[in-house]
Amino acid sequence: MNNSIEITARSVEEALKKALQKLNLTEDEAEIEIMEESSKGFLGILGGKMAKVKVTAKLDPLLSTKKFLTEVTGKMGLVAEINSSCDGEYAKMEFIGENLGILIGRRGDTLDALQYLANLVANKQNQLTPNNESKRMRIILDAEGYRQRREETLIRLAQKMADRVKKTGRKVVLEPMNPQERRIIHTALQDEETVQTISEGTEPFRRIIIKER
């Protein structure tokens, strides 16, 4: 993945130009390290030193993440296209294809695991330069509209359970969910006047309890 070359030439400018040309990059797309400056020798002939530069291609985090996901799904035996859209620091990547159930897994387990790994890959370069904290990318993966469907299911579940609490007066304990899913439930019931939601337990077994206020 590391696209890097070292070029020696009579001047730094010349070496840089050659290196960029070889890697087919512009100056913005490259990281440049001057390893040796050139110096003129006696009468410009004797003892002159050549300039040496090292040029490394900066990787576009979105492109490298997309490539990573394409390779992974390929090795999983799936044929899927990736539709990506970017909004600020958030990049949504959706797999389009057939039989992607295996990619989603039980309750989205597999999709969440892959999403976690994709975020590591997307931010790998940032970790090398921690001063660029603000450039952190957040990747959201989806397949076959799973996230949307899951959100609708959770909202329906929240309302049903809230009704049960109102009717029976007894609390309802939901099964463990990840933070994103818990947030959907909290949000769905935040305007309820007679019931409230709280989270209990430690990750990954943290779960929501719906009870009377």
Add this chain to the structure above:
Amino acid sequence: MEELVKILAEALVDNPEEVQVLRRDEEDKAIIELRVAPEDMGKVIGKQGRIARAIRTVVRAAATHENKKVIIDIID
């Protein structure tokens, strides 16, 4: 499946050329041994094994049609 482990590991570490993957098959299970450079161990294990767990989840999903239990051994 071992190729999938290799791709995942290579994408996460700083020294992809030092990633080695070996598959051993036993009766009902496949054992995939993963070796990375010592300084990259944290990159494939993660805090409280979170990265290792994610790798296992993805590989296990890929292995569902193989009808075999898959064990990923990260070797130091």
